[in-house]
Amino acid sequence: MKHMTRATIPDDTLKELYAVMLTIRLFEDRTCARYAEQEMKCPVHLCIGQEAIAAGVCAHLKREDYIFSTHRSHGHCIAKGMDLKSIAAELYGRSTGCSRGKGGSMHLADPGHGIPGTTAIVGGCIPLAAGAALASKMKGDGRVSVAFFGDGAADEGVFLESLNFASLKKLPVVFVCENNFYATNSPQSARQPAVRIADRASGFGIPGVHADGNDVIRVFRTAAEAIARAREGEGPTLLEYTTYRWKAHVGPNSDIEAGFRPAEQHEEWMKRCPVEMYEQRLEQQGVLSAQERKAIFGRIEKQIDEAMDFARTSPFPKPGELFDDVY
Amino acid sequence: MPWTKIQADDSHTPVFFGGDERAREITYRNAIREALSQALMTDRNVFLIGEGIDDPGGVFGTTAGLKETFGDERVMDCAIAENGLTGVAIGAAIAGMRPVFVHMRVDFLPMCMDQIINHAAKWSYMTGGKVKVPLTIRAIIGRGWGSAAQHSQSLQALFAHIPGLKVIMPASPYDAKGLLLGSIAGDSPTICIEHRWLYDQKEEVPETPYMIHAGKGLVRRQGKDISIISTSYMVYESLRAASELEKEGISAEVVDLRSVLPMDEELIISSVMKTGRLIVADTGVSVCGVASEVAAIAAEQAFDSLKAPVRRICLPMTPTPASHVLERAYYPDHTAIVRAAREMTA
Ligand SMILES: Cc1ncc(C[n+]2csc(CCOP(=O)(O)OP(=O)(O)O)c2C)c(N)n1
Ligand SMILES: [Mg+2]
Numbered sequence: 001m002k003h004m005t006r007a008t009i010p011d012d013t014l015k016e017l018y019a020v021m022l023t024i025r026l027f028e029d030r031t032c033a034r035y036a037e038q039e040m041k042c043p044v045h046l047c048i049g050q051e052a053i054a055a056g057v058c059a060h061l062k063r064e065d066y067i068f069s070t071h072r073s074h075g076h077c078i079a080k081g082m083d084l085k086s087i088a089a090e091l092y093g094r095s096t097g098c099s100r101g102k103g104g105s106m107h108l109a110d111p112g113h114g115i116p117g118t119t120a121i122v123g124g125c126i127p128l129a130a131g132a133a134l135a136s137k138m139k140g141d142g143r144v145s146v147a148f149f150g151d152g153a154a155d156e157g158v159f160l161e162s163l164n165f166a167s168l169k170k171l172p173v174v175f176v177c178e179n180n181f182y183a184t185n186s187p188q189s190a191r192q193p194a195v196r197i198a199d200r201a202s203g204f205g206i207p208g209v210h211a212d213g214n215d216v217i218r219v220f221r222t223a224a225e226a227i228a229r230a231r232e233g234e235g236p237t238l239l240e241y242t243t244y245r246w247k248a249h250v251g252p253n254s255d256i257e258a259g260f261r262p263a264e265q266h267e268e269w270m271k272r273c274p275v276e277m278y279e280q281r282l283e284q285q286g287v288l289s290a291q292e293r294k295a296i297f298g299r300i301e302k303q304i305d306e307a308m309d310f311a312r313t314s315p316f317p318k319p320g321e322l323f324d325d326v327y
Numbered sequence: 328m329p330w331t332k333i334q335a336d337d338s339h340t341p342v343f344f345g346g347d348e349r350a351r352e353i354t355y356r357n358a359i360r361e362a363l364s365q366a367l368m369t370d371r372n373v374f375l376i377g378e379g380i381d382d383p384g385g386v387f388g389t390t391a392g393l394k395e396t397f398g399d400e401r402v403m404d405c406a407i408a409e410n411g412l413t414g415v416a417i418g419a420a421i422a423g424m425r426p427v428f429v430h431m432r433v434d435f436l437p438m439c440m441d442q443i444i445n446h447a448a449k450w451s452y453m454t455g456g457k458v459k460v461p462l463t464i465r466a467i468i469g470r471g472w473g474s475a476a477q478h479s480q481s482l483q484a485l486f487a488h489i490p491g492l493k494v495i496m497p498a499s500p501y502d503a504k505g506l507l508l509g510s511i512a513g514d515s516p517t518i519c520i521e522h523r524w525l526y527d528q529k530e531e532v533p534e535t536p537y538m539i540h541a542g543k544g545l546v547r548r549q550g551k552d553i554s555i556i557s558t559s560y561m562v563y564e565s566l567r568a569a570s571e572l573e574k575e576g577i578s579a580e581v582v583d584l585r586s587v588l589p590m591d592e593e594l595i596i597s598s599v600m601k602t603g604r605l606i607v608a609d610t611g612v613s614v615c616g617v618a619s620e621v622a623a624i625a626a627e628q629a630f631d632s633l634k635a636p637v638r639r640i641c642l643p644m645t646p647t648p649a650s651h652v653l654e655r656a657y658y659p660d661h662t663a664i665v666r667a668a669r670e671m672t673a
Binding site: 041042043090093094097099101102103104105106107119120121122123152153155156157183184185186190191192258259260316317318319320321322323326 | 378379381382383384404405406407408409410411434435438472473474475476477478643644645646648649650651652653655656657
């Protein structure tokens with residue numbers, strides 16, 4: 001897979017990357033639109049603005065490869081191939097949801113697609129991914145594990161403990177840090193010295209790579225190398241992608257008016273919309289015609305319509321189900 | 328240090344300092360904010376630390392504006408690194424500071440268990456009482472809107488199990504202010520567990536600083552047929568239940584424990600001896616919980632007074648579900664207390 005770094009990417013792959021990013025964007029947009037109805041009764045941490053990372057990384061993963069994610073996991077789960085219906089139904093608290101209404105937006109899971117679960121405890125997913133990688137190594141099943149987490153999570157002790165262990169054991173795991181510069185409303189400068197998160201990898205003797213997380217091709221190429229390295233038994237890589245969250249930390253609203261983040265900063269990043277930038281690029285390269293784009297858009301919107309309808313017409317769990325699945 | 332001038336007082340009456348006991352009606356959130364603000368004002372060794380503590384929202388309003396007043400060295404935003412930073416706070420406390428560590432959710436405390444349990448709780452004892460850890464940790468119980476399994480736990484029993492800690496659970500604005508100030512001024516590591524649903528509660532609260540020491544409960548409502556001993560938000564469900572029961576001719580006494588470690592054994596025993604029946608309503612699970620401890624105290628020390636088996640109204644032994652339908656099945660309310668009381672008095 002190493003040749004991927006420079007080789008031309010097939011048109012089909014380019015289009016697929018676009019479709020995945022657009023699916024994430026449109027699903028999150030729809031969640032925003034529907035949220036005011038107060039029928040999705042759970043906190044939603046949206047990833048609008050950060051779609052390229054999920055798409056670019058997961059493009060290299062097989063169905064059986066593992067991903068572990070956080071409170072902000074919709075995009076990762078969609079990119080890993082999870083059914084929109086089961087995500088939507090979980091947001092609506094229905095028994096047809098991926099976690100049978102027990103988990104909500106913060107605890108999406110789909111073992112059949114290599115998504116053993118997502119955790120809302122910051123940093124919690126990082127050692128879990130290393131552990132799954134340990135299992136893969138012991139079993140020799142050839143799977144790769146990916147941990148997605150934020151810049152905030154990189155300060156948790158478990159992050160460094162996991163890097164250490166994964167490096168020592170040469171585990172097939174890739175640590176993907178989505179650096180959106182904020183943890184809730186704390187800017188990175190209040191939490192970390194001005195050193196790249198990717199540079200922390202060097203202390204453990206593993207590669208640390210930083211790239212623009214809004215450029216899906218950059219993500220695709222850097223992730224290709226890291227995942228190939230993991231698959232070939234050469235050990236872990238830490239990838240840091242800079243990006244920006246458009247919505248508030250939680251919920252469908254913007255927090256810019258409220259003064260949580262500088263308006264200019266927000267506007268600068270809006271100009272670097274990962275979906276739009278990529279759309280233009282594909283158009284310029286003649287890979288995607290306006291007509292094709294419209295067709296993709298229509299297809300995704302229809303899938304989302306169906307997912308939302310499915311969710312809203314699904315039954316709620318029965319009160320007695322409270323006691324199921326504890327063990 | 329102004330705090331050291333205050334005499335510790337173990338009576339029910341709070342210790343006022345300042346003289347002016349004028350009270351105004353303020354919310355629970357503002358009572359907390361006032362306590363923190365007055366602590367920062369009175370003692371230069373007090374500082375606040377927590378992820379998002381200077382956020383415009385101000386930890387549900389409880390720290391709003393404090394950074395602007397006291398600066399970012401004393402109202403310190405920090406990394407999400409709970410265990411390490413709890414150790415840092417303990418170290419600072421050992422060296423003479425009085426830190427207040429603020430967590431948005433109780434669920435983040437398990438991250439700090441090593442430092443709290445193995446270090447903060449033991450330090451005084453291991454040093455023969457020579458070194459104290461005057462650390463206050465605030466943590467909030469979430470509830471509802473799909474907070475789910477990792478954002479709504481009531482883990483007071485985990486801490487109440489550890490010798491060397493104090494665990495307070497103020498239910499009213501007056502207590503929130505007094506208990507927090509008492510804890511910050513005190514010399515023991517104290518976990519203050521607040522319930523998110525209490526933040527809009529209002530009460531008359533004196534403006535002047537005052538302290539309430541951990542370990543004393545309060546009778547919130549007198550009664551003679553049954554004691555409902557409760558914590559935190561469940562105090563309100565208990566009071567609601569008592570009003571319902573009154574209509575049926577059952578006179579319920581509602582006791583607010585206020586502190587679960589130390590626990591006011593005397594008050595528990597005297598109430599149970601008076602009424603002869605005991606319901607315990609806690610925000611956590613019943614198994615090995617605070618309610619179990621209250622029941623054990625009654626069984627050991629007021630056994631002869633009991634006319635009916637003790638009942639615990641607590642969370643079922645499952646993690647918190649997300650779907651609102653399951654949330655409804657999960658949380659017991661005043662009707663569960665009323666039902667239990669009826670059965671016990673039938
Ligand atoms: C252990 C822990 N501490 C604190 C929190 C509260 N919290 C939830 S999300 C979050 C910010 C996380 O920031 P980051 O890791 O950068 O992810 P982002 O939200 O930016 O995607 C915080 C502090 C938590 N959920 N878990
Ligand atoms: Mg972040």
